[in-house]
Amino acid sequence: xxxxxIAIIGAGLAGLACARHLAxxxxxxxxxxAGDAVGGRLRSDRVDGFTLDRGFQVLLTAYPEAKQLxxxxxxxxxxxxxxxxxxxxxxxxxxxxxxxxxxxxxxxxPDGLIPWMDKWQMLMLCKEASGIRSVERRLPEMETEDYLKxxxxxxxxxxxxxxxxxxxxxxxxxxxxSARMFLFLYSMFQKGGAAxxxxxxxxxxxxxxxxxPPESLRLNSPVAAIQPGHVTLKSGEIVKASHIILAVSEEAxxxxxxxxxxxxxxxxxxxxxxxxxxxxxxxxxxxxxxxxENRGPxxxxxxxxxxxxxxxxxxxxxxxxxxxxxxxxxxxxxVVREQMARWFGQAARRWRHLRTYQIRHAxxxxxxxxxxxGPLPAMITPGLxxxxxxxxxxxxxxxxxxxxxxAEAVLSSLSLH
Ligand SMILES: Cc1cc2nc3c(=O)[nH]c(=O)nc-3n(C[C@H](O)[C@H](O)[C@H](O)COP(=O)(O)OP(=O)(O)OC[C@H]3O[C@@H](n4cnc5c(N)ncnc54)[C@H](O)[C@@H]3O)c2cc1C
Numbered sequence: 001x002x003x004x005x006i007a008i009i010g011a012g013l014a015g016l017a018c019a020r021h022l023a024x025x026x027x028x029x030x031x032x033x034a035g036d037a038v039g040g041r042l043r044s045d046r047v048d049g050f051t052l053d054r055g056f057q058v059l060l061t062a063y064p065e066a067k068q069l070x071x072x073x074x075x076x077x078x079x080x081x082x083x084x085x086x087x088x089x090x091x092x093x094x095x096x097x098x099x100x101x102x103x104x105x106x107x108x109x110p111d112g113l114i115p116w117m118d119k120w121q122m123l124m125l126c127k128e129a130s131g132i133r134s135v136e137r138r139l140p141e142m143e144t145e146d147y148l149k150x151x152x153x154x155x156x157x158x159x160x161x162x163x164x165x166x167x168x169x170x171x172x173x174x175x176x177x178s179a180r181m182f183l184f185l186y187s188m189f190q191k192g193g194a195a196x197x198x199x200x201x202x203x204x205x206x207x208x209x210x211x212x213p214p215e216s217l218r219l220n221s222p223v224a225a226i227q228p229g230h231v232t233l234k235s236g237e238i239v240k241a242s243h244i245i246l247a248v249s250e251e252a253x254x255x256x257x258x259x260x261x262x263x264x265x266x267x268x269x270x271x272x273x274x275x276x277x278x279x280x281x282x283x284x285x286x287x288x289x290x291x292x293e294n295r296g297p298x299x300x301x302x303x304x305x306x307x308x309x310x311x312x313x314x315x316x317x318x319x320x321x322x323x324x325x326x327x328x329x330x331x332x333x334x335v336v337r338e339q340m341a342r343w344f345g346q347a348a349r350r351w352r353h354l355r356t357y358q359i360r361h362a363x364x365x366x367x368x369x370x371x372x373x374g375p376l377p378a379m380i381t382p383g384l385x386x387x388x389x390x391x392x393x394x395x396x397x398x399x400x401x402x403x404x405x406x407a408e409a410v411l412s413s414l415s416l417h
Contacts, residue, residue, distance in 0.1 A: 004027070004242045004243050004410075004414060005240050005241050005242050005243070006022065006027060006028070006029035006030070006241065006242070006243045006244075006245070006410065007029070007030055007031075007032060007231050007239060007241035007243070007244050007245070008029055008030070008031040008032070008245045008247050009031075009032050009223045009226070009231065009244065009245065009246050009247060009248055009256070010031075010032075010033060010034075010040065010246070010247035010248040010249075010252075010388075011031050011033035011035070011038040011039070011040065011205070011209065011217060011219075011247075012038075012039065012040025012041060012042070012205070012247060012248075012249075012388070012399065013039075013040065013042060013204070013205055013208070013389075013396060013399035013400055013403065014040075014247045014387040014388045014389065014391075014399040014400070014402050014403040014406070015031060015033075015040075015245070015247030015248075015387070015403065016031075016038060016205055016208035016209055016212075016403065017065075017069060017208065017387075017399070017400045017401075017402075017403025017404055017407075018245055018247055018387055018403035018404070018406045018407045019031055019208075019212055019216065019403075019407075020069065020208055020211065020212070020403075020407075021403065021404050021407030021408070021411075022407050022410065022411075023211070023212060023213070023216075025407070025411055027410075027411075027414075028213075028216070029216055030216055030217075030218065030239070030241075031212075031216055031217045031218065032218050032221040032222075032223050032231065032233065032239075033217065033218065033219050033220075033221060034220070034221065034222035034223070035219065035220070036219055036220055037202070037219065038202075038205045038206060038208075038209040038217070038219075039201075039202045039204075039205035039206070040205070040249070041054070041055075041249075041359075041361075041362065042057065042201045042202055042204055042205050042396070043201075043202050044199075044200030044201055044202040044203075045355070047275075047354050047355055048277075048313075048354065049312065049313040049316075050275070050277060050311060050312050050313070050316070050318050050354055051199060051200040051310070051311045051312075051318075052200075052275050052318075052320075052354065052355055052357075053196075053200055053201040053202075053273075053320075054273075054357050054359065055271055055273045055322070055357055055359045055362060056168075056271075056273055056300070056302065056320045056322045057196075057201045057396075058080065058194035058195065058196055059075075059077065059194070059195050059196070059197070059201075059204065059396060060185070060188040060189060060192055060193070060194055060195075060395075060396075060397070061077065061079075061192035061193060061194075061195050062187070062188045062190075062191035062192030062193075063188060063192075063395070063396060063397035063400075064133050064134070064397065065397045065400040065401045065404070066396060066397055066400060069208070069400055069404075070204065070207060070208075071207060074207055075197040075198075075203050075204065075207060076197060076198035076199065076203075076310075077195040077196070077197055077198070078195055078196050078197070078198055078286070078307040078308040079193055079194070079195045079286070079307070080193065080194045080195065080196070080286050080287060080288060080302070080307055081096075081101070081285050081286055081287040081288075082096070082097035082099075082100040082101060082189075082193045083095050083096040083097045083100075083101060083104070083105075083287065084161070084165055084287060084288045084289070084290050085284075085287050085288070085289045085290065086113055086160055086161060086164070086289075086290045086292035087289065087290065087291060087292055087293070087342070087343050088113055088160055088292035088293055089293070090342070092289075092343070093108070093111050093113040093292070094107075094108045094111070095108065095113065095114075095161060096108060097190075097193075098119075098122075098123065099126070099190070100193070105119075113156075113160055113161075113292065114154065114156050114157040114160055114161060115154050115156060115157070117152075117154070118153055118154055118156070118157035121151060121152050121153055121157070122157075124151075125151065125186065126186075126190050128151075128183070129183050129186045129187035129190060130187065130190070131187075132183050132184055132186075132187040133184075133187070134184060135178075135180045135181055135184045135393045135398075136180065136184075137180075137374065139179065139180040139183050140179050140180070141178060141179070141180060142178070142179050143174075143175060143176045143177070143178070143179065144162075144166060144170075144175040144176070144177050144178070144179050144181075144182040145158065145162075145174065145175035145176070146179070147179035147182065147183075148162055148175070158175075159292075159294060160292040160293075161290070161292070162175065163175060163294060164290040164291050164292060164294065164299055164300060165288070165290055165300075166182060166185070167299055167324060168288075168290070168299050168300040168322060168324065169185060170269070170363075171269035171270070171271050171324055171325075171362055171363050172269055172324065173294065173299070173324055176369065177369065178369055181393060181394070184393070185395070188397075194288075195307075196304065196307055196308055197308075198308045198310045198311070199308075199310055199311075200311070204396070221233055221234075221235070222234040223256065225256065226244050226246070226256055226257075226384070228381075228383060228384070229241065229242065229383070231244060242383060243383055243384075243385065243410050243413070244383065244384050244385070245385045245386070245387060245406050245410065246380075246384070246385065246386045246387070246388075247386075247387050247388060247403065247406070248388065249268075249361060249364070249388060249390070250265045250268070250364040250366070250388065250390035251265055251268065251361060251364075253386060253388065253390075257380070261380055265364060265365070265366060265390070266364075266365040266366050267365060268360065268361045268362065268363060268364055268365055269324075269362055269363040269364075269365055270325055270326040270358070270359055270360045270361070270362050271322060271323065271324060271325070271326070271359050271362045272322070272323040272325065272326050272327065272332075272356065272357065272358050272359070273320060273321065273322050273323070273356070273357045273359070274320075274321045274323075274332070274333065274336050274353065274355075274356045274357075275318065275319070275320055275321075275353075275354040275355050275356075276318075276319045276321070276337075276340070276348075276351035276352060276353055276354060277312065277316055277317065277318055277319070277351065277352045277354050278316070278317050278319070278347065278348075278350070278351045278352065279315055279316050279317070280317075280347045280350070282303050282306075282317045282319075282344065284303060284306060285306055286302075286303070286304075286306040286307030286308075287302070287306075288300055288301075288302055289301045289302065289343060291339075295339075296323065296324075296339075297323045297327065297332065297335055297336060297339065298321045298322065298323055298336055298339050298340070299322055299323060299324050300321075300322050301319060301320065301321040301322065301340065301343065302319070302320050303317055303318070303319050304318045304319070304320055305317045305318045318354075319340070319344075319351065321336055321340065323336075326358045326359070326360055328358070332356070333353055333356070337349055337351065363389070363394045364389065364390040364394060366390070375391055375392045375393075375401075375402065375405065376390075376391045377409075378391070378402070378405045378406045378408070378409035379409045379413070382413065383413075385406045385409050385410060386406065387399075387402035387403045387405065387406035388402055389402065391405075392405070
């Protein structure tokens, strides 16, 4: 059989996962990536000896597809504490996961942040979410906030814990994201917790890329157009391809696909991440800190070096602060410092600002509202396929699953599957 010519456009997680599955099936392909490195939305930068992820990201170690495809040991994963420190009315309140930190959870029972009954409801929610391994159709199709109210949570629990915690995950604080997505993620947090790779989130795509034939990847090669049978690079070069796999974001796919395919995507969800450094001692643990008052601008913060000292030069701390949305204001850094001074003490006013990332296209909106309608079909037309988080569900896991599904669709069209 003559080898098909396969072009993958995009070397984010979905494109790399697709490539890995095609390589395992013995197929050759070429990946065209617009950026100067693999990873897409999972990128890290080295700045003055600090490793900064482009936006705060964690890997949930229970993600089923990630467990299949990634070598977790090779990522040097550093777990975050199972729970959160909630800042509310000038006090830090520990909310510990009772299954993993029962003593901490018992100690914090009388702390008054949320009513006792809600702590019981959280245990019930763990039971409800325990068997969930994907974003399933049988789960309720409603907004997360309505689901939590119907479940019996008080407004204190929703506003002081769920809104900042899952607002930071969904990148929206109305909790309008589908309860199906919420239950899937709640289950993943329960089963495995969250971790960060010691040397930056980009270690994940790099691990996938390193196993690919080196000549298969072309960086700095944006694709300008696709037509049946070939792709045209921005440089003008035309590359023949009997099978084209679009592994780009929803927005980029919309611009490359013919007008007849798909609706214009809703505006994406954005986030802003400011990094600070300090050599002052910072007591505490590797825990997510939350804005229980929802006053902002920072929704969540984390002293990354408590989990991964490798992220900073010896004797330094690296602090990540995340804002939902992409506000632009000259005073932003100052306002964030003030808030951090309330959380971590006056020394925060002296923290060194390292960099601010504004990420306008962090997560697609549409897929998060009705992810349980099932994934979009991987094959668009014969010879043209798609993958990406917007095809499956918006997560590292969803991007990996969608990459596998696109590879399976190619293999099945070649009758190899
Ligand atoms: C700040 C932030 C925080 C997040 N937090 C989490 C988290 O904690 N946990 C979690 O599970 N998920 C999280 N996510 C979501 C997760 O990162 C994404 O769902 C996932 O990375 C999407 O991968 P992808 O391959 O579908 O798309 P992308 O990563 O967007 O990859 C698409 C690739 O296509 C390339 N491309 C685009 N156009 C072209 C073109 N014309 N020619 C060639 N190449 C092109 C891009 O350069 C890019 O490399 C977060 C995302 C962000 C941004």
